[in-house]
Amino acid sequence: MSKVVGSGGMGRRQAMKHLLWGGAGIVWTFAGGVPRALRLGGDATAGEMRGFSFGQISDSHIGFKAGAHPSAQDTLTEAVARMAAQKPSFVIHTGDVSHLSTGDQFATAADIMQGVKRDVFYVPGEHDTIGDDGKLFFQRFGRGHGTGGWYSFDAHGVHFVGLVNVLKLTQTGLGWFGPEQLRWLDEDLRRRSASTPIVVFTHMPMWSIYPQWGWGTEDAAPALAALRRFGSVTILNGHIHQVIQKVEGNMTYHTAYSTAFPQPSPGAGPGPGPLQVPADKLKTLLGIRHLDVVADRVALTDTTLAG
Amino acid sequence: MKFFSQSRRTAVALMSLALGAAGTAVLMRSAQTASAATSATQPAIAISHYSFQPGALTVTKGSTVTWINKDEDVHTIKSTDGPEAFGSPALDNGNRFGFTFHRAGTYHYVCSVHPYMRGTIVVR
DSSP, X not given: OOOOXXXXXXXXXXXXXXXXXXXXXXXXXXXXXXXOOXXXXXXXXXGGOOSEEEEEEOXXXXXXXXXXXXXHHHHHHHHHHHHHHHOOSEEEEOSOOBSSOXXXXXXXXXXXXXXXOSOEEEOOOGGXXXXXXXXXXXXXXXXXXXXSOOEEEEETTEEEXXXXXXXXXXXXXXXXXXXXXXXXXXXXXXXXXXXXXXXXXXXXXXXXXXXXXXXXXXXXXXXXXXXXXXXXXXXXXXXXXXXXXXXXXXEEEEEOOOSSOOOXXXXXXXXXXOOOOOHHHHTTSOEEEEEEEETTEEEEEEEETTO | OOOBOXXXXXXXXXXXXXXXXXXXXXXXXXXXXXXGGGOTTSOXXXXXXXXXXXXXXXXXXXXXXXXXXXXXXXXXXXXXXXXSOOBOOOBOTTOEEEEEXXXXXXXXXXXXXXXXXXXXXXXX
16 A cells, blocks of 8 residues: 655655654655555544645755766756745755855855745755865854854744754764753753654764764764653754664654765765766655644655656 | 965865965866876875775875875865874865875874774875
8 A cells, every 4th residue: 555645746756755754653655666654643644734844955965076977956956946846834954065165065055945935944064064164154054143053943833953963073973963062952952841843953863874984973862862851853864865764762863865966875885975876767866855744743755856 | 287275275275274384285176187296206095985095105204195086975184193284175086185294203194074084194
């Protein structure tokens, strides 16, 4: 069985589409490929969805080019057009906006992102902070009131937290929040009731996916401990250019597609570099995410650019 | 020939790591051919498959070591200890970075984007 839950302007023809309910219940559906569904309570369908939605774009890597690969500008432009059609309330960008942290690349990315016609909330990736600790990035995209660039905001009763874990990587390449940010997070969360739905977004995964490639965050444990008392916690990140999920109690973790290039499965090959795929397969591995929030639940729909 | 030096290029000026006064650094784009800055006798280190090859290199004082990024991913060169500090801006595929070592000693460096990539230069 495959229960396709459409939203916005998305059709049923995407090569791969799946939906996951975070928080209280889980539904997975795939359209195309092998259909698979898992439902833990709840019986929501698209028609019952009420609330608001937001979009996630990640790893646009403006400036990346390799061989016959289409330009990262073109694929981001395509992703933005698709996202605009979904009409989210706002958009988050989970980092690696640029490939080389240059002002030109940030300017190009900002121009293209205007196409979503919505407010965009950014956090940096390690490609956005090369050589200048993110100075250029924060000048253009910064929301943080402090020096570190992290911030939070509320939307429709949901508390959103943007964290920065790329400014000081560990010796093994893992992300790192640092004690100042963790103290801020603790204080920020302390003021919220446990029934407040929480969405955390940051660039590098907050769980250990493949530490040999730096796919994790060294000091995530205190942050996760501070989040654990909440009834609905959705943790969104980029960095690994593929969709991987993990559910742990009330907390769900989701990595996202890149709009620029795919990366290998964890540990497959010598390193996490761009995955070489046939040209006609590339867009099945790039994509965007649409998130519907209903009450305290977040439903995620990942759509590739191949649809 | 495009020649990037710390005094002339803002890209290099952006480096958080100050270059040692005695050192000189050059970043060369892939379009150029090997030229005077990297004669055949000068040591070169390939950045390939997320490693520095060779990972340990011994050179004589006054040598210019050139790193060449052969990966599709971005890498950097950033010293972590040694008699002089050195660091490159982001090196895209095909970019080169050179540094001239004027002081004897052991230098350790990493790629700041992938800090598990480590290398050593011994200057005699």
